Amino acid sequence: MARHDRRVGYTLPTVLAVLLHVGVIGLTVFRWPQSDPIETSNSVVQAELISMETATDQAQQATEAQPRAQQGPEREQPEPEATQDDAAEEVARQQADAAEQAAQQAQEAAQRRAEQAKEVAAQQLQERQAREAEAQQKAEAEAKQKAAAEARQKAEAEAKQKAEAEAKKQAEAEAKKQAEAEAKKQAEAEAKKKAEAEAKQKAEAEAKQKAEAEAKKKAEAEAKKKAEAEAKKKAEAEAKKKAEAEAAAKKKAEAEAAAKKKAEADRKRAAEAAAAASQDAFGDEITNEAESIANARQAQEASNGFMNLVRRAVEQSWSRPQNAASGLVTIVRVQLLPTGELLNATVSSSSGDPGFDRSAVQAVERAAPFTEMSKLPPEARQKFRSFNLRFNPEDVR
């Protein structure tokens, strides 16, 4: 009966206690695979921009331009649409506010891209080449007009032979090769007619400078021109190319006759300058495009932020009637001043429960003024002069 080992030691209790604490700490650290609470949208008020029939053109344009600006960066697929082109023209004409301009620029950029993407690499090369050829042609034509009489008389026979070769190379359609070939021929011709060349070099140089200026102007004009202009240019270029095949012989012959007399250095410089000008214009287009896209995106983000702000403010100041039946939806049209103050809040789509409607309107009135509007860029402000707020207590958990 009597036990000698009756003393209860402290080892076992200590072990148990430490184990217990380690277990508890482990439980707090360990993350149970808890089912995430269903993410129900707790937004009671949904806002959407509307186009006002009765409002000014600007508001409508803004709402019109917004989705386009959204589409802009996405529309990289080579699908130019005639309707969009028309719309682009309309929008382009109405350059009322800056936001629209941004949107339009984005749109233009998109169109340009679309067309450019559509063009095959060969076509692009051809176009560029055509432009250069055009520039050359014009320059040469001018030169020709001045020196035509002399040039024809002296170089007709040789020019024809060279013109045939030139026509073949033109058919191959490579601007650089042309330039090189021309340069070679010029070198050849130069060797023969240095004496004459010196006399006419000055006149030719001037003509070339003019040609350069023209080429630059043309490049700038191209940059500004729209899809139509480009399409026309393309058509022209193609037409000219076709015509080139036929008429290039004579023109080139004459032009070459005139061009022979130029200094090799001048000639190359002119061609390079023209090419560089067109390249610069092209690069500018790209950067403008990127800027306009970035601007449109920024404006979009700002407007989203403002919309969220308005929605939250209205949501917080909305006290729903206790006895409101579920399923009620009220749309309130909100009109704001540019300062963010409330101009008018009217029920545009009633829920059928006047008390509910009134509570929604009161919520908007209580939430106003939306002073954050003054922080928005002025072009974005126009968009929020009027918008719809959708009150839907279904979302409330």
Add this chain to the structure above:
Amino acid sequence: MSVISLFFHAGLVVQLIMLILLAASVLSWVLIFQRAFALKRDAQELDEFESHFWSGVDLNELYREVPADNPQGAAHIFRSGFREFNRLLPKSRSHNAVLEGVERSMRVSVSREEERLTTHLAILAIISSSAVYVGLFGTVWGILGTFQALGGAQQVSLGTIAPAIAEALIATAMGLFAAIPANIGYNRLTHKADKLMVRMENFAEEFHAFLHRNLQNRSAGENT
């Protein structure tokens, strides 16, 4: 945001307090386990001894069976009472004097047993009552620091206050974590110890009555 990360984000004082509370919690659980085992064993022994005592065994034999050095529980009471009875009986003429000495001796051993049973329960009581306050102190200290930091902040939002408050509140949570088991354990163990004490006192009384009856029988035998 686990408890561990909250602990490491808290300030030094709060961390210290939390460590103290953790130690208190561990200590209280050690005592709870130890006392629970000890009391359970004591209750078993008391059961065994009582059944053995009332089974009609010869008391001298029982006295020899009980370990002489440091007996515990009812055996302790029995041994001290019976030894006093045997010592006093030859010397004392008066039965009452014998019974008085036996009673006093047993009362001493009962109080010794009580002292043994309730060992460390006072620590549990201290933990259960003070851990909450210690935790609260940590929380108040943490919130003090939070508000001091907030004073220098430019913009005060719920997002900046809430984590610091949570870090401060973890101290209160720790205090409660230590205090609640200690409180429950203290109450339960005291109840168990009290029950054992009552049983031992009852045994002492019964043994006293047994000895008294024995004396009466002897004096009746002498008289006749």
